[in-house]
Amino acid sequence: MKYIGLIIIALVAAAGLVAGTGPGHAVANVYTVNSTYGGPIPPATTPPATDFDTSDNVCETESGNGVCTLRAAIEQANSPTSAGLDTIAFNIPTTDPGYNSITQTFHIQPSSALPVIGDPVIIDGRTQPEFTVLERPVIELSGLTSGSLVDGLHITAGNSTVRGLIINKFGITDGSDGIELQGGGNNLIEGNFIGVDVNGIVTDPNSFVSGDEFGNNGSGIFINGSADNAIGGTRPTPGISCFGATNPCNLISGNHQGTPLSAHGIEISGAGATGNVIKGNFIGVDFGGPESGYLCLEGSPGFPGPVQDDDNDGAINDGCPQVGPAAESGTQCGANASDNDGDGVINDGCPAVFGTRKSIGNKGDGVNITGVTNNTVGGGAAGDGNVITSNQASGVRIFGGPEAGTACLNASDNDADGAVNDGCPMAGGTAESGSQCANNTNDDSADDSLVNDGCPAVAVANGNRLEGNLIGPGSDGQSIPGGRAIVGVIVDGAPGNFVGTVGGARNVVSGNGDGIQIQGAGATGNFVQNNYVGTDVTGASDLGNAFSGVIVSSSASNNTVGGTDPGARNVISGNDQHGLEVNSGATGNLVQGNYIGTNAAGNAELPNGASGGRGISISGAPGNTIGGSAAARNVISGNSGYGIDILGSGADSNVVQSNYIGTNAAGTAPVGNRQAGVYVDGAPNTIVGGTTPALRNVISGNGQASVLVAAPGVVINGAGATGTKVRGNFIGTDSTGSAALANLATGVLIIGASNNTVGGTAGTTPGGPCTGACNVISGNGIHGIEIDTAAGTGNVVLGNYIGLNVSGGAGLGNAGDGVFISDASANTIGGTATSSANVISANGQAGVHILNLGAGASANLVQGNYIGTDAGGGLDRGNAQHGVWIDGAPNNVIGGTTTAARNVISGNNGTGVTIQGGGASGNLVRGNRIGTDAAGTAALGNTSGGTRISGNASSNSVGGAAAGAGNTIANNGAGGGNRLRYRQLGAL
Numbered sequence: 001m002k003y004i005g006l007i008i009i010a011l012v013a014a015a016g017l018v019a020g021t022g023p024g025h026a027v028a029n030v031y032t033v034n035s036t037y038g039g040p041i042p043p044a045t046t047p048p049a050t051d052f053d054t055s056d057n058v059c060e061t062e063s064g065n066g067v068c069t070l071r072a073a074i075e076q077a078n079s080p081t082s083a084g085l086d087t088i089a090f091n092i093p094t095t096d097p098g099y100n101s102i103t104q105t106f107h108i109q110p111s112s113a114l115p116v117i118g119d120p121v122i123i124d125g126r127t128q129p130e131f132t133v134l135e136r137p138v139i140e141l142s143g144l145t146s147g148s149l150v151d152g153l154h155i156t157a158g159n160s161t162v163r164g165l166i167i168n169k170f171g172i173t174d175g176s177d178g179i180e181l182q183g184g185g186n187n188l189i190e191g192n193f194i195g196v197d198v199n200g201i202v203t204d205p206n207s208f209v210s211g212d213e214f215g216n217n218g219s220g221i222f223i224n225g226s227a228d229n230a231i232g233g234t235r236p237t238p239g240i241s242c243f244g245a246t247n248p249c250n251l252i253s254g255n256h257q258g259t260p261l262s263a264h265g266i267e268i269s270g271a272g273a274t275g276n277v278i279k280g281n282f283i284g285v286d287f288g289g290p291e292s293g294y295l296c297l298e299g300s301p302g303f304p305g306p307v308q309d310d311d312n313d314g315a316i317n318d319g320c321p322q323v324g325p326a327a328e329s330g331t332q333c334g335a336n337a338s339d340n341d342g343d344g345v346i347n348d349g350c351p352a353v354f355g356t357r358k359s360i361g362n363k364g365d366g367v368n369i370t371g372v373t374n375n376t377v378g379g380g381a382a383g384d385g386n387v388i389t390s391n392q393a394s395g396v397r398i399f400g401g402p403e404a405g406t407a408c409l410n411a412s413d414n415d416a417d418g419a420v421n422d423g424c425p426m427a428g429g430t431a432e433s434g435s436q437c438a439n440n441t442n443d444d445s446a447d448d449s450l451v452n453d454g455c456p457a458v459a460v461a462n463g464n465r466l467e468g469n470l471i472g473p474g475s476d477g478q479s480i481p482g483g484r485a486i487v488g489v490i491v492d493g494a495p496g497n498f499v500g501t502v503g504g505a506r507n508v509v510s511g512n513g514d515g516i517q518i519q520g521a522g523a524t525g526n527f528v529q530n531n532y533v534g535t536d537v538t539g540a541s542d543l544g545n546a547f548s549g550v551i552v553s554s555s556a557s558n559n560t561v562g563g564t565d566p567g568a569r570n571v572i573s574g575n576d577q578h579g580l581e582v583n584s585g586a587t588g589n590l591v592q593g594n595y596i597g598t599n600a601a602g603n604a605e606l607p608n609g610a611s612g613g614r615g616i617s618i619s620g621a622p623g624n625t626i627g628g629s630a631a632a633r634n635v636i637s638g639n640s641g642y643g644i645d646i647l648g649s650g651a652d653s654n655v656v657q658s659n660y661i662g663t664n665a666a667g668t669a670p671v672g673n674r675q676a677g678v679y680v681d682g683a684p685n686t687i688v689g690g691t692t693p694a695l696r697n698v699i700s701g702n703g704q705a706s707v708l709v710a711a712p713g714v715v716i717n718g719a720g721a722t723g724t725k726v727r728g729n730f731i732g733t734d735s736t737g738s739a740a741l742a743n744l745a746t747g748v749l750i751i752g753a754s755n756n757t758v759g760g761t762a763g764t765t766p767g768g769p770c771t772g773a774c775n776v777i778s779g780n781g782i783h784g785i786e787i788d789t790a791a792g793t794g795n796v797v798l799g800n801y802i803g804l805n806v807s808g809g810a811g812l813g814n815a816g817d818g819v820f821i822s823d824a825s826a827n828t829i830g831g832t833a834t835s836s837a838n839v840i841s842a843n844g845q846a847g848v849h850i851l852n853l854g855a856g857a858s859a860n861l862v863q864g865n866y867i868g869t870d871a872g873g874g875l876d877r878g879n880a881q882h883g884v885w886i887d888g889a890p891n892n893v894i895g896g897t898t899t900a901a902r903n904v905i906s907g908n909n910g911t912g913v914t915i916q917g918g919g920a921s922g923n924l925v926r927g928n929r930i931g932t933d934a935a936g937t938a939a940l941g942n943t944s945g946g947t948r949i950s951g952n953a954s955s956n957s958v959g960g961a962a963a964g965a966g967n968t969i970a971n972n973g974a975g976g977g978n979r980l981r982y983r984q985l986g987a988l
Contacts, residue, residue, distance in 0.1 A: 028082075028083065028085050028087070029057055029084075029087070030086070030088075031076050031086060031088050032059070032068060032073075032088075032090065032127075033059075033070050033073050033088060033091075034068050034090075034096075035061075035067050035068060035069050035092065035096060035098075036069075036092060036096050036097065036098025036106050036107055036109075037049050037061075037069050038071070038111050038145070039069075039071065039111035039112060040111055041111050041145055047062070048061050048062070049061060049069040049071045049072065050069075050071055050075060051073075051075040052065075052072075054076055054079040056081075057079070057081060057082055058076070069108075070088070070114065070141070071110060071115065073088045074114055074117060074121070075115055077117070077121040078115060078117065079119075082119070085120050085121065086120075086122070087121070088123045088124065090106075090125055090127050091127065091128065092128060092139075100198075102293050102294050103198045103292065103293030103294065104130050104133070104134060104293070105130070105137075105138045105139070105140050105166070105293075106130075106139050107140045108139065108142065109142045109143075109145055110141075110145070110146045111145050111146065112146055112147055113147055113150040113151070113154075114146075114152075114153065114154075116154045116155075116156055117153065117155040117157050118157050120157045120158065120159040121160050121161075122161040123153070123160075123161065123162045123163065124164060125139035125163060125164030125165040125166075125191075125192075126163055126191065126245075127164075128164075131164060131245070135244050135245045136242070136289060137191065137198070138164075138166075138198070139165050140165075140166040140168070141167045141168075143168070143170025143176070143216065146170060147171070147172075148171065148172040148173050149173050149176055150170055150171050150176050151176060151177045151178070151179065151180045151222075152168075152170045152178045152179055152194075152216060153167070153178075153179045153180070154177075155180065155181050155182070155187060156182050156184055157184050158183065158184020158185050158187060159184065159185075160187045161187065161188040161189075162179060162187075162189050162190075163188075163190050163191050164191045165192045165193075166192070166193040166194075167179065167192060167193070167194045167195075167216065168196060168214040168215065168216060168254075169213075169214055169215075170218075171216060171218060173217060174217060174218060174262055175217075176216055176217040176218040177218035177220070177222040177263075177267075178219070178221060178252075179192075179194065179222070180221075180222045180224055181221070181223045181226040182225060182270075183224075183272075185226045185228040185229055185275075186229065187226070187229045188229070188230045189230070189231045189232070189250060190231075190232055190233050190249075190250060191248055191249065191250065192250045192251070192252075193242075193250075194216070194220040194221065194251065194252045194253075194255070195215040195216055195220050195251075195253050195254040195265075196214050196215075196251060196253050196360065197214045198293060199291065199292045199293050199294075199295055200251050200289065201291065201310050201311045201360075202214065203253055203254025204254065204360075213254065215253075215255040215256055215363070216255045216256070217255075217256060218255070218256065218263045219265065219266065219267040219364070220252035220255040220265045220266060220362060221252060221265070221266045221267070222266075223266070223270075223273050223276055224269065224273070225269075225270030226272070226273055226276075227272055227274050227275050227276065228275040229277070230276075230277050230279075231266060231277070231281060232248050232250050232280040233248030233249075233279060234279065234280050234379070234381055234382075234383040234384050235248070235249050235280040235384075237382065237383065238354075239280075239382065239383040239475070240288055240354050240355040240356070240475040241354045241355060241475065242281075242289065243288065243289030243290070243352075243354065248280055249280050249281055249287075250280075250281045251282045251286070252265040252281060252282070252284075252362070253265070253283065253284050253360040253361065253362060254360045254362065255362045256362060256364060261363060261392060261393040262364055263362065263363055263364045264362055264364040264365040264367065265367060265388070266281075266366070266368070267367075267368045267370070268368065268369045268375055269368070269370040269371055269372055270372070272372075273372040274372055274373050274374045274375065275375065276375045277375070277376045277379070278367060278377045278378070278386060279376070279378055279386060280379075280383055280385070280386065281387070282386070282387045283362065283366040283367065283388045284360065284361040284362055284387075284388060284389045284391040284395075284485075285357075285359065285389050285390055285474065285475070286356050286357070287356065288311075288354055288356035288357075288475050290319020290320065291317050291318055291319055291320055292319065292320065295317070295320075296320035296321070296345060297345065298317075298346070299337070299339075299346050300339075300344050300345050300346070301344055307337045307346055311353075311356075311358045312357040313353040313355065314334065314335060314353065315333060315347075315353045316334070316337055317345075318333070318350055318351065318352050318353040319352030319353070320348050320350065321349065322348050323343045323345045323348040323349075324341065324343035326343075326349075327348060327349020327350070328341055328349055329349070329350065333347055333350035334350075355475050355476045355479075356474045357474050357479060357481050358482075359481040359482040359483030361389075361391040361392050361483050362391045362392065363391075363392050363393075364391070365391055365393045365394045365395070365397040366386075366388035366389070366394070366395045367388060367396045367397070368394075368397045368399070369397065369398045369461055370397075370400050370459070370461060371399070371400035371458075371459025372459075372461055372464075373461065373462050373463045373464065374462075374463040374464065374465075375464045375465075376465045376467070377464070377465070377467070377469060378465075378467040378507070379467055379468055379505065380468060380505045381468075381505070384467070384468050384505065385467070385470060385505060385507075386469045387473075387474065387475045388469055388472075389470065389472055389474060389480075389481055390484070393485065393486055394485055394488070394489065395471040395472060395485045395488045395489055396466060396469075396488070396489045396490070397487075397489075397490045398461050398464050398489075398490070398491045398494045398497050399461055399490075400415065400417060400459045400461040400493065400494050401415070401457065401460050401462070401495050401524075402422060402424070402460065402495070402522045403415055403421050403422055403423050403457075403521075403522065404522045404555070405555050407421070407424075407521065408424035409450065410451075411440045411441070411442075412440075415493055415522070417458050417459035419452075419455070419459075420452050421450070421452035421453070421455060422455055422456065422459075423458075424450065424452060424453055424454070424455065426453050426454030427447075427450045427454075428444065428447035428448035428453070430444050431444075431453060431454020431455070432444055432453060432454055432455050436452065436455070437452050461497065462494060462495050462496035462497060463496055463498075464497045465498040465501065466489065466498065467498075467501045467504050467505050467507065468504070468505030468507065470507075471485075471488045471489060471509045471510075471512070472484070472488050472508070472509060472511035472512040472515075472543075473537070473543060477508055477536055477537025478536040478537060478538070478543070479543075480511035480543060484513050484545075485512045485513060486512070486513045486514070487512060487516075487517050488509040488510075488512035488513075488514070488515045488516060488533075488545065489507075489509055489515070490516075490517045490519070491517070491518045491523050491526050492519055492520055493519070493520030493523050494520075494523055494526070495522060495523060495525050497527075498526070499529070500529040500530040500531045500568075501529065501530060502529050502567045502568045503530065503565070503567030503568075504530060506530050506531060507530075507531045507532070508531070508535070508543075509533045509534075509545070509549075510532065510533065510534050510535060510543040510544065510545060511543050511544070511545065512545045512546070513546050514545055514547045514548050514549075515533040515534060515545040515548065515551075516531070516549070516550045516551070517550075517551040517553065518551070518552045518553070518559050519553045520554050520555065521555040521556070521557070523556040523557075524557050524559065525558055525559065526559045526560070527559070527560050528559070528562070528570060529560070529561075529567075529569075530569065530570065531571075532571045532600070533545070533549040533550060533570055533572045533573075533575070534571075534573050534574035534579070534606075534608065535571055535573050535574050535600070538600070539571050539601075540600060540601075541574075541606075542573075542574035542606055543574060544574035544608075545575045547575070548578040548579070548581045548608075548613075548617075549572040549573075549575040549578070549579045549580060549596075549608065550570070550580040551580075551581045551582075551583070552582045552583075552589050553581065553582070553583045553621075554584045554585065554586070555586060556586045556589070557586065557588045558587075558588040559586075559590070560589070560590045560592065561580060561592070561594065562591060562634070563593055563632075564592055564593055564631035565593070565631075566593070568592070569594055570594045570595070571595045571596075571599070571600045572594055572596045572597075572608070573595065573596065573597050573598060573599065573607070573608060574606045574608065575609070575613065576609070576610045576613065577608070577610075578613045578616070578617045579609075579615045579636075579639065580594075580596060580615070580617070581618075582619075582621045583617070583620055583621050584620055584621065585620065586621040587621060587624060588623055588624065589621075589624045589625075590624070590625050590628065591616065591625070591627070591634060592627060592631075592633075593632055593634060594636075595635045595665065596615040596616060596636045596637075596639070597615045597635075597639035597671075597673065598637050598664070598665070602635050602666075603666075603669075603671070604638070605638025605639075605671050605672075606638060607638050607640045608639045608640065608641075609639055609641045611640060612640055612641040612675065613640055613641050614641045614642045614643070615636040615661075616643070617645045617647070618644070618647065618651050618654055618683075619647040619651060620648045621650065621651055622650060622651060622652040622653055623654065624654050624655070625654070625655045625657070626644060626654070626657070627655075627656060627658035627697070628655065628695075629658055629694055630693075630694045633658045633660060634660070635659070635660045635663070635671075636660070636661045636673070637660065637663055637672065638671045638672070638673065639673045639674070640673075640674050640675075641673070641674065642673060642675045642676045642677070642679040642715075643661040643676065643677045643678060643702065644656055644661065644678045645679045646679070646681065646683040647681045647683060648681070648683060648720070649682060649683070649684065649720045651683035651686075652683065652685055653685045653686070653687075654683065654687070655687045656688045657687070657695040657697065658694060658695055658697065659697045659698075659699075660697070660698045661673065661677040661678060661697060661699045661700075661702070662677045662698075662699060662700050662701035662702035662711075662713070662743065663698055663701045663735070663741060666735065667698045667700075667734055668734050668735065668741075669701070669734075669741070670700070670701025671701060672701045672703050672711060672743075672744070673711060674703065674711055675702075675709075675711050676711050676712045676714070676715045676745075677699040677700075677711070677731075679714075680716045680717065680721050681715075681717045681721065682718035682719070682720035684720060684722050684723050684724075685722070685723040685724070686723075686724045687725050688725065688726045688727070688729065689725075689726060689727045689729040689775070690728050691772045691773045692763070693771075695728055696729055696730060697729045698734070698735050698741075699713040699714060699730070699732075699743070700713065700730065700731065700732050701742070701743065702743045702744065702745075703744025705744060710744040710745040711743060711745050712782075713748060713777075714729075715748075715749045715750075715751065716748075716749070716751070717749075717750075717752065717753055718751070718752055719752060719753065719754070721753035722753065723756065724756040725756070725760070726748060726758045726759070726775060727758075727759055727760045727762075727773035727774075727775060728760075728763075728772060728773050728774065729775045729776070730775070730776045730806070731743065731747040731748060731776065731777045732776075732777060732778050732784075732812075733779050733805070733806070733812060736806070737776045737805055737807075738805045738806060738807070738810075738812075739805075740778065741779060742781045742815075743781060744782075745780070746782045746783040746784070746786045747777040747783070747785060748775075748786070749786045750788065750824075751788045751792065752790075752792050753792055754793045754795065755795065756795045756796075757798070758777075758785060758795070758796070758797045759773055759774060759797060759798045759799040759800040759838070760772070760774075760798060760799050761773060761799050761833060761834065764799045766834075766837060766871075767871050767873070768808065768871065769806055769807045769808060769871075770800070770801045770806045770807075770871075772799075773799055774801060775801070776801045776805065776806050776812075777800055777801070777802045777803075778801065778814060779812045779814065780814045781815050781816075782814070782815060783814055783816040783818070783819070783820040783843075783845075784803060784814040784817070784818045784819060784840070784843060785797055785800075785802065785818070785819045785820070786817075786819075786821075787824040788822045788824055789822075789823050789824060790823055790824065790825065790856065792827070793824060793825050793826045794826055795827045795828070796827070796828045796831065797819060797827070797838060798830055798831050798836040798838060799836060799837065800838045801838075801871065802814070802818040802819060802838055802840045802841075803839075803840060803841045803842040803877075804842060804870065804877060808839055808870055808871025808872070809875070811841065811842030811877050813842035814843045815843075815844040816845050817843060817845045817846045817848070817879075817885075818840035818847045818848060818879060819838075819840060819847070819849070820849045821848075821850045821857055821860055821889075822857065823851070823852065823854065823856065824855075824857060825859050825860060826858075827860045828861045829848060829861065829865060830862060830863045831861075831864055832864055832900035832901050833900070834900075836863075836864050836900075837864045837865050837866055838865045838866070839865070839866045840865055840867045840868075840879070841867065841868050841877035841878065841879060841907070842877045842878070843879045843880065844880050845880060846879055846881045846882045846884070846885040846910070847868055847879040847882070848862050848865075848867060848883070849884075850862075850884075850885070850889045851887040851888065852887065852889035852919045852920075856889070857888075857889035857890075857892070858889060858890045858922075859891055859892065860889075860892045860893070861892070861893050861896075862893070862895070863893070863895060863896050863900075863901040863902075864900055864901055864903065865903045865904070866934065867879070867903055867905045867908070868904075868905060868906050868907035868908040868940075868942065869907050869933070869934065872934070873904050873933055873934025874933045874934060874935075874938065874940070875940075876907035876940055877907060878906075878907035878908040878909050878942070878943070879909065880910075881909060882908060882910035882912070883905035883912045883913060884903075884913045884914070885910075886913075886915045887916060887920070888916070888917030888920050889917075890919055890920060890921045890922045891921070892923045893923070893924045893926070894913060894923070894924065894925045894926070894928065895927040895928040896926055897960075897962050897964035898927070899927075899964070901926075901927055902928055903928045903929070904928070904932070904933070905928055906930065906931050906933065906940035906942060906971075907941070907942065908942045909942075909943045909944070910943065910944045911942055911945045911946070912930035912931060912945065912947055912969070913928075913946070913958075914947075914948045914949075914950070915947075915948070915949045915953045916948075916949070916950045916951035916953050917953055918951070918953070918954075920949075920953035920954075920956065921953065921954050921956060922955055922956065923956040923957070924956070924957045924960070925956070925957065925959070925967060926959060926966075926967065927965055927967060928968070929968045930946045930947065930968065930969040930970075930972065931968075931969055931970045931972040940971065941971035941972040941973060943972075943973045944972075944973050944974070945972050945974060946969035947967075
């Protein structure tokens with residue numbers, strides 16, 4: 001009885017169902033597989049599974065027996081006598097020993113490697129009649145006994161199709177792939193299950209037992225130097241499963257049975273592997289359809305296994321066929337684990353729940369592209385995108401480029417592409433070339449000291465494109481099946497690739513460890529555009545990556561995240577750490593046009609950082625640009641930490657321009673970052689803003705009143721934070737500069753940082769609207785500007801409107817002081833150069849407050865400002881307290897002996913100038929107009945007096961004998977020497 005199946009098949013063939021078209025036929029043949037027999041298992045040697053005569057165009061294992069195995073069919077299709085594009089079809093009877101009546105599938109287990117397919121062929125598992133009933137593959141090709149290093153199918157011919165197969169368990173050692181496409185291209189692989197069992201749900205039946213895994217021991221599909229292949233196709237609407245009679249979706253999950261990360265769902269490498277298209281597949285998850293087969297019998301008599309929701313869709317046995325006269329329905333379905341109708345099967349007849357929700361990742365990357373060009377993962381049409389989720393390394397990895405940077409200084413193959421220092425720039429007067437590039441010696445040592453300088457790059461992965469994929473979420477785009485990839489997308493040393501397409505179908509990269517990472521000195525000129533990173537498919541809900549959304553690192557340069565076209569915008573929100581990181585020497589990168597920390601509409605927060613994460617974190621990375629033009633504006637709002645954090649001495653000369661930081665996308669309402677808008681922490685030479693309206697940042701609305709979190713607009717912190725320029729911004733107002741949109745703390749806060757500039761003279765219009773380098777710093781919840789601690793020295797604040805609107809005519813006061821200097825020395829507020837004047841008015845406390853808490857607060861200069869007036873110096877826009885308040889601080893100078901140094905200190909509700917406290921000595925008040933308009937011709941008195949010295953203050957001077965030292969102190973209220981011409985008072 002051992003071969004009863006073969007005998008039955010022979011009888012069927014004798015009845016006229018002949019596999020093949022007959023001997024000597026010179027056109028394409030159809031070979032119909034009618035037996036699952038895979039060959040003798042050693043020590044047996046018979047009967048054969050091979051074709052009896054490959055020259056006769058008849059598929060049969062012995063003359064006249066009519067038994068056509070898959071092996072015999074491939075041998076016939078490979079035969080030189082079988083011309084044209086042959087088809088291997090299936091019509092295996094259910095009496096075959098390989099038929100499983102529970103799963104309704106047919107198990108083919110070759111005893112050794114199947115022949116390499118060297119002639120074009122169509123292998124179509126969908127021709128098996130049971131497929132039309134189940135609408136999923138029913139022909140299972142198992143490699144359990146095929147050998148140690150063996151592929152399921154190995155195709156070198158090109159122009160072939162593999163459709164509707166289940167391919168699993170091939171190989172014992174690495175490199176045993178489900179399907180390998182080598183050389184010849186234009187193959188189509190569609191509608192297969194690769195790496196899972198017949199139900200498309202299980203890849204490892206018992207995680208505590210080794211050896212029962214269904215995954216192939218290499219990659220699911222390996223495209224090896226083969227071009228223009230199509231893996232999958234456009235999934236039909238609604239596109240949330242691989243289920244369906246015409247669905248081209250391949251399910252590629254669970255591959256590699258061991259622990260290394262060297263095998264992938266799909267691998268594309270080898271010279272010539274270009275123009276391949278991977279679309280419409282599920283890679284790393286279940287097939288998203290109904291439960292079936294033995295899964296439906298859990299808990300039934302004879303199947304004592306646990307009753308469970310095998311595909312994690314919230315419904316036990318969904319889609320399992322009805323047993324008996326009635327189906328279970330309604331509340332009997334779903335999570336219910338009872339046999340409510342007493343037919344022995346739980347939840348039989350309950351409707352299927354579609355969509356993939358189970359993690360069965362490949363052990364390496366979902367898709368790995370190494371050293372090859374111009375391949376596409378996904379596509380622009382609905383249903384073209386792949387679901388690439390839960391793979392154990394990366395969702396997609398693009399690897400390979402020129403060696404660069406410090407790698408060029410050694411004599412190693414740093415990127416494992418077989419060439420030492422390929423792509424390193426020429427040193428000296430000549431480049432090495434030809435055979436010199438194939439060694440690891442310095443062949444032009446007389447010219448330079450570098451090995452293989454100027455040799456061309458090899459195995460460069462560029463021009464590859466990702467579009468329309470779900471990378472991390474399930475097929476609904478709104479859930480995470482679990483089993484996060486380490487990185488959703490990584491571009492590793494590779495130049496010129498595209499993660500997303502301007503105006504095309506959007507990638508959703510969420511639910512991974514990190515979202516998108518670009519790393520390595522060779523990673524230049526890559527584009528990350530039109531993605532949702534950290535949100536669901538709607539862009540409205542948090543589906544965050546566990547760490548950061550986008551990372552540019554390790555000397556990666558000149559990459560673009562976003563762009564100036566609205567269709568290039570990324571939404572980078574909801575990630576658990578930072579929205580975007582730029583670190584470790586990455587330079588010249590552009591971040592443009594993105595929404596970072598908000599929803600896709602830009603009108604509500606969707607914070608990055610579960611606790612203190614930044615919208616953008618720049619650490620040790622110089623010369624990067626955030627924004628840069630009106631079209632490049634980022635909205636960086638709603639984050640749980642800083643909007644932008646620029647950290648460390650290596651983060652030199654970064655530029656932040658044209659952004660809305662803390663507001664909605666219109667710049668009209670707060671969507672605050674909870675710690676600060678911009679935080680410059682020990683980083684030198686940062687530029688925040690510019691001298692044209694297009695370069696202006698709106699840095700407003702930061703903090704969160706609902707949880708009593710007060711945040712400043714801009715913070716400059718630490719000894720290394722020197723050379724910062726904050727200019728041309730609106731800080732504390734809306735995008736028009738006319739309405740308050742408060743940062744809930746101080747507008748600009750300088751802590752222990754020296755030689756920074758807030759404002760400037762370029763492009764300003766004294767007496768008119770705030771233009772050019774002039775900042776509007778108004779409406780903030782504490783002070784306009786604060787300079788703190790002894791190390792906060794040499795800073796210059798000039799040309800700003802502090803407490804007024806952009807026109808300089810209306811009050812828009814900060815709640816505290818206009819400028820507050822605490823324990824900081826030798827700073828300059830205003831100046832004597834043309835257009836240096838700040839207008840410091842309408843603030844809730846003093847105009848300028850200099851406070852000594854123990855470190856001195858000495859040698860500060862307050863010169864050339866309008867304090868308490870409008871920008872024209874003629875109207876009362878007084879600060880609520882004193883114009884200038886020196887509080888225990890010594891040796892400061894208010895005004896000077898030149899006209900340019902003159903302050904106009906008028907219209908304030910306290911005293912024009914107050915000096916108080918025991919430490920307040922040696923201060924000079926000279927050459928000012930206190931209580932008049934700027935021209936000195938009209939009264940504009942301070943309410944409580946012109947000047948006041950009290951509280952043990954000593955040895956201060958108001959006026960002086962030197963020419964120009966006298967103040968005009970007039971028209972002021974009680975207690976302040978209300979005299980029209982009160983000059984040269986000398987020491988008081």
